[in-house]
Amino acid sequence: xxxxxxxxxxxxxxxxxxxxxxxxxxxxxxxxxxxxxxxxxxxxxxxxxxxxxxxxxxxxxxxxxxxxxxxxxxxxxxxxxxxxxxxxxxxxxxxxxxxxxxxxxxxxxxxxxxxxxxxxxxxxxxxxxxxxxxxxxxxxxxxxxxxxxxxxxxxxxxxxxxxxxxxxx
Numbered sequence: 001x002x003x004x005x006x007x008x009x010x011x012x013x014x015x016x017x018x019x020x021x022x023x024x025x026x027x028x029x030x031x032x033x034x035x036x037x038x039x040x041x042x043x044x045x046x047x048x049x050x051x052x053x054x055x056x057x058x059x060x061x062x063x064x065x066x067x068x069x070x071x072x073x074x075x076x077x078x079x080x081x082x083x084x085x086x087x088x089x090x091x092x093x094x095x096x097x098x099x100x101x102x103x104x105x106x107x108x109x110x111x112x113x114x115x116x117x118x119x120x121x122x123x124x125x126x127x128x129x130x131x132x133x134x135x136x137x138x139x140x141x142x143x144x145x146x147x148x149x150x151x152x153x154x155x156x157x158x159x160x161x162x163x164x165x166x167x168x169x
Contacts, residue, residue, distance in 0.1 A: 002059070003059050003061055003063065003064075006053070006054070006057060006059070006064060006067075007061075007063050007064060007066075007067035008067070009050070009053070010050055010053070010054050010064060010067045010068050010071060011067040011068075011070055011071040011074075012071065013046060013049070013050040013071070014050060014067075014068055014070075014071025014072055014074075014075055015071050015074050015075040015078060016046055016075070017043055017046045017047045017050065017071075017075060018071065018072050018074075018075025018076055018078075018079060019075045019076075019078045019079035019082060020039050020042060020043040020046070020079070021043050021075075021079065022075070022076060022079025022080055022082075022083060023039060023079055023082060023083050023087070024036050024039040024040050024043060026083045026087055027039065027087065029158075029160075030087070030089070030160070031160070050068075054068055088134070088135075089134075089135045089158055089159070090132060090133065090134060090135060090158070090159040091132075091133050091134075091135050091138055091156050091157065091158060091159060092130070092131075092132055092156070092157045092158075092159045093129075093130075093131040093132075093133060093138070093141060093154065093155070093156050094128060094129065094130055094131075094154070094155040094156075094157075095128070095129040095131065095145055095152050095153065095154050095155075096118070096120070096126055096127070096128050096129075096152065096153040097126060097127055097129065097145075097149045097152045097153075098120075098124065098125070098126045098127070098149075099148055099149040099152070100127065101148060102129075102145065102148040102149050102152070103115055103127065103129060105144065105147075105148055106129070106131065106141070106144060106145070109140075109141075109144055111131055111133065111137075111141060112131065112132065113129050113130070113131050114129070114130040114131075115127050115128065115129050115130075116128045116130075132159060135158070138156065142154065
């Protein structure tokens with residue numbers, strides 16, 4: 001019973017530790033250093049306590065290592081899920097299209113679009129669209145683009161800072 005309890009404890013504590021690490025990394029990229037430092041402190045404290053217990057046991061079962069590894073994998077998944085769900089952010093979306101009606105439809109759906117006329121490889125006229133959005137709207141925007149131009153070239157970057165302009169709420 002002691003081995004099973006240790007494996008369960010290692011698994012769940014590792015989920016907490018790695019989820020915190022994933023969130024800390026994303027918060028660090030968003031330049032929230034103080035919050036990231038606090039999360040990092042808790043993350044390492046939790047990691048140290050579980051690693052110490054897992055390593056210092058008299059039991060040499062491979063199940064401890066498997067529990068540790070499964071906790072890491074599950075924590076990575078949960079941390080990414082929580083980050084995507086609860087950490088705000090913006091995407092800069094660039095679209096290259098030859099469909100002028102796409103621009104109108106994107107605007108009609110409440111997105112701000114800046115456009116440039118460009119020439120593609122084959123020298124035909126195309127449009128490069130610049131759209132800044134809240135990341136929660138990306139799936140809607142992507143489906144809208146695909147609806148009007150299945151061949152549109154789309155590039156998405158996470159935006160660190162936005163000042164002025166219009167973002168759909």
